Amino acid sequence: MVTLRSRISLLILILSGACLPTISLADDGLQTPPRTLMRLPGWIESMGDDAADASPADRGTIPRRGAPIDIAAKAGTKPAADWSHVTPVAAPVAKPTTPAPATGSTSGFRRWINERVAVLPKPTELSASTTPAEPTAGQPVAEPQPTVTAPIAVTPDEMPTLSIDPASFRGALPGKTTRQEIETAWGAGEAFTSEDGAAGLAWTIEPFERVEVRLEGEVASSISIKLAEPVPLGDLARQLEIADLRTVAVKDDQDIRIGEVYPERGVIISVEPGTSNATAILIEPLDADSFVLRAEGEIDKCSAYAVADLQYAIQIDPQHVRAQRLLLAMTSDQGKWRQALRLAESAGRLDPDDVWTKLKHAGVLVALNRPEEARVVLDRATALASSSPLVLAQTARLSGRIHLAQKSPDYQKAVDQFGEAIRRASPLLTKQSPALQAAAREVLLDAHLGTALAIAKGTWQQKSRVIPKWVSRADAVVKEFTGDEQERQVLELQLCRGALAVSAGSNEAIEPLPWVKRLLELRDTMGDGIGDPWRRRQMDWDVGQALADALTAAQKRGDATDMLDNATLTAAYLERGSEHRELTAAERKGLGELMFRIGIMHSLQRGDHPTAVTWFDRAIPLWDDNDRFDREGELGRLGESYVSMAISYWQVGRREDAVTLSRRGVDLMVAAVDKSQLEERALAVAYGNLATMYAEEGDDQQSKNYAEMASRAEATGTIR
Template identity: 60%
Template sequence: MLRCPSASVVKPGFARASFLARGIVGLSLLFLCAISVTAAEKTADSKPGAAPRTLLRLPRWIESLGERAARKPAEQPAASARKSSPRGPLATSPQAVASQPIAPKALDTQPSDESFLEPITTEETLETEQANEIDIASTPASSSEGKPGRALLRSRTAAELDAHTTLTSGWGDLVGETTGTTLGADSDSLDLSDEPTPAKPNLGPETSVLKREALERVSVQPEPTTAAASSSARSSDSKAFTPPEQATPEQIPQGKKSVPAIAEQISSIPVQAEHGSDSIPPIATPPEETPTLAIDPASFRGVYPGKTTREELESGWGAGEPFTRQDGEAGFFWEIEPFDRIEVTLDGDTVGSIRIKLAAPVAVSELSKQLEIADLRTVSILDEDGVSIGEVFPERGVIFSVNPGTQSATAVMLEPLDPESFVLRSEGEMSESVAFAIADLHYAIEIDPKHLRAHRLLLVLMCEQGRWQQASRLATAAETLDPLDIWTRLKHASVLMALNRLEDAREKVAGVKAQENISPLVTAQADRMLGRIALASTSPDYQKAVSHFEEAIRKATPLSSNRSTSIQKAARDVLLDAHLGTALAIARGTWQQKSRVIPKWIARSEAILSEVKSDDTDRDMMELQLCRGALAASAGSADSIDALPWVKRLLETRDRLGEHTSDPWRQRQIDWEIGEGLSDALVASQKRGDASDMLDNATLTAAYLERGATLRELTDAERRNVGDLLFRIGILHSLQKGDHATAVTWFDKAVPLWNNNPSFATQGELGRLGESFVSMAISYWQVERREDALAISRKGVDFMVEAVDQKQLDERSLAVAYGNLSTMYAEEGDSDQSKTYAEMASRAEATGTKLQ
């Protein structure tokens, strides 16, 4: 009979916190043994001469996960090569306790004698006045040539999405009054409402993963609702977005005689660019997937700005009359009916721009319809007083000059495609549609590979979306364009941290901090990052982390009252993260008085948030950060922080964010954050021995993570952790409910996340990985996917053998894996292979080697 790796021969303490962080409820050994006996009898009847079967057993660290009684689970066997773990057990001997440092006291916003920091001196306070904010340089209001299209934009607001059905379970009952759909702890399926609440587009998974049908549990990711977004009005082979109703344009002279004439003479030239599915309304619904842009530069009477030469122009139009504008720009003009005047400027020997002065003002909406560009997203040009003076259609290179403050077009300008117009439009739409903003920034960089601001803005969006490989390339390019820019270097370091390139990140941050004459804000940000790097290391240095956070708080505290709003905001962010980081370092480290000190650091973090105005647009995201920090501390020290109130607060914050978040990309970003917070809450619950509703809660957590991961580039650590959670859910279904068919659907999603994942070797977890594969193989065998079961078992054995070679796993653990393979081959009728593995199992069992 098949059996899982035996716990009786494996030393406890194996798994690190990232695996425990996905620990859930547990397993029923009695049920599993019943399956083993039944299968053994069946096998014995069919193969009387087969090798004797062994009982199916699980390692204690897996078995204890599913015990319904409230008790603390057994620890996973520890890899001896790793001396310390980010969330390792505390020393319990009197000598160890006596040597533990006292946890640092929580700080007030203003330093006091009671804090463990020294009071800030007057000299340090004076530095506040000289602090410089770190920000992305703004776009110039105008170019050196005075061309329009460089002023700060205002972009049209995107339409609201329909509400999403919210999946809640267990923890979801905490906020059942505010969520659209609630799943009780004892429910097996989700009642999805057909009529979502229109005023509240709640975040969260859109598909239940708790349905009884096995096939319905395979995926919780929503199907894309739209393909490419920005495209030409002339694309007829695709589905267009439905524009909302728009206000009636003001009553102005229509100039109808000139509109058809200009429409007949302005055309476009196709370029080598991918076209989307159809045109987009000016007020566009944020797309689910990355849109493409329909790039068709406009021309007038066969003349193309940036392409047509002066000789070609004069050959077609004849000689023009020279003119010079008040700003010094010169060119030639023609009087062509029915237009008042056609002006052409030259850029060297090539047409630079065409300005068509209309005989009478025309409504912008009417003119854009006649030119077949009404469906394009525009960007408005504002003067220094914030008054609209023009509308730009970036994909066409078309600009409407309007009477200030009106929608009356007086002239049409045609110019070569300008990257600045795409950057400006992306800035205006960034908060409403990340997808459109990313598409615009990509094309701006394609036009001008040296456009620094486009690189920086796209870098920010890639980091927010978790696309770390793309972010790394953008950060490298941006740093090449401006090697001295501090913001870019620190942002690059944060990307390296996400990719677990901690030494490279530390070197980059240390280089910034070592610069001369840097502001206190930069120092605070650098120390905060160094503290996070110390926490994330394979062998964390918790005291060093606390020291860096201490320095960050020291520098940021006086800046929180700076006259500059942007500096106040940056300092506030540093203070919140440094306080939460200190709480986490204490929770994970070995300190005295942890249960008394950690709540004070969390309370101090809450006090920082309380100083933020309720109408501040960043408040809810800071609340999300606070909840995640508190839950992370609870996962590190479950006895110090009760996770349940923070889970409720986390889900309430998600609901508030859902009220004003219509962009599906930002919704997925928030989903990921919620899932990460719930993952830490699972750890805390497991450490406290709370097994109530754990399967439902774990499934809810997986739903948020899977949906949040839809567009992310998961790092190796993220792939490992998400795979851990999916594996645990599958194990629970197979052993707690006897549902192997459902179990393998979860395993099918976990295995690809674990394949070719070097983080297991880096963290010394190959043995745990191998035992997990061996355990999964049992469910594959039970559902008659025997080839998969054999392949997964062999892969598990390979990992276990490597772990034994590296002295990370007891050699006797291989006896279970070899015994299972022997049983499988015997039932397949391969007696030779069965005998070989049976002999290997006997030798491994007899070895009795113990790790020291």
């Protein structure tokens, strides 16, 4: 990333034609003398240059200069252009519903966008009053963007509330009612001792054949009710008013159902093996195991229900390790990193010798951009590791990722660790266990892609020859998989995302365009087969991350075609995928930068400040209270971004917001100057803009003060 020390000199933005309304304070409808123009930092000014849409004269008016900002949801990636000349292989899912713009690029990728996403929802619908009108040919300003719409319009279920209501029988509640209370209500029972040594009392109560109450001390531990004759399970459930509850089947060693569990009630109904005829009812205190068992069956069908079951299992049994591990895996998949970290720490305390938990714990810390802590946890896992080749392979693979995630990445060590992971995992593909094969395949895919990424980002010779070979080997891991189609699609999605990350790592790496095409075709196919809304969002997040890498890759190759459209599509997927995630500081920073860039392009390329402000309104909350800028030495960049956004807020009449943003930007820039992260002269733009704003508001004294501050800042020297 180009640092703030490499800022160019700040110039007054001289605009003509389509770009003049972008920053002029003059009202086109009033006959007033020309007024002072507000200014932009040079690196932000350069965002308005779209190589595809701008004429040569336009490009001369807004020269490309300065460094682009990062946009991907992880550190180190930059915004870029679109992916041109990509055409669909399959037929489009629907005809475009929005006509193409009168001017601009007609690249294959733009057609791909229209065909693939025309029927999908927008990331944020604009009201009719703020939606730009369709331009006529040759109209220089306020050109609307082509309709680029967001992924699948499916609202996930709210977190379900479990209907907890423990069942009782004739006033007796297992776990609470005493022997004396039962005998007082039912009469004296017949004492018995079961085969496992448990003591209890039995009664004959019409219309049942026998009712048994097991005792733990003097308290009922369970109630067993044997039916006089078999009853259809559905009829019995309706009679007991539990037919609407989700159940989980109990099966014997031959995988034949012998019972049905209703966890919220603590009820188990026994059935004749192989039939749906109920023979007995067992009532017990609510049991964490039953909720965990049901969650295991729901994980691939409805994540929300599975999470609710696991959370309740932990609530009634905080020591339930399996519930914590399952929830750890789910929260990691869903990007709920802070929850995942708490679960990893808790599960680790309950079972300090579990290697899987420590590997997962280290992975969560990597996702939270805490690689040093991840290394400590991984070292503990390594010390515990048995001779299991899978564990050794997983450990080596994660070690490689940690080397890549360090503040100063060690690409050579990363390559070495990925190579070790491949060596350990390769023989496991021939094992008979499907679970072992799946785990080994995941390691192999990630290790091959990790090696390619390390080479792309590091200093190596013959990158253009070596990198494609590693990506090709990763592709072979997916192509050689012959199992379940959904599992294959998940692997292919990981492949596409990894390949585009490699492409973004170096302009000597593989071209991004074929992988973008493959990614979006795969997204269409996968979307039809995933019914779980939460999993759709996980998929959309992965697609958005991959498209962000594609933007970076295109920029590194000097391709700025249709940047606005493709950045908007990327933001749509990332916004959609971020619902219900706990974004890390780096993810919030990156997503905000993408939205900021889109807003700036609307402002500079189209003179469309109302639309620009809608994007800024979404970017600012992602940046507020985000310490990532300070830790990365980018307070100055953040301040300049606020100052730039303020111009559009001013243009749409939100003057108080504009002044507030400008002053906030100034405070951040001053802090950056104090930390030697920003040249003092950069403040001239911010001070000058505030002077103009206060002059427009009639506050001559404040305007004069800021004008003098701008002059002093301008005189401090050039920005290198």
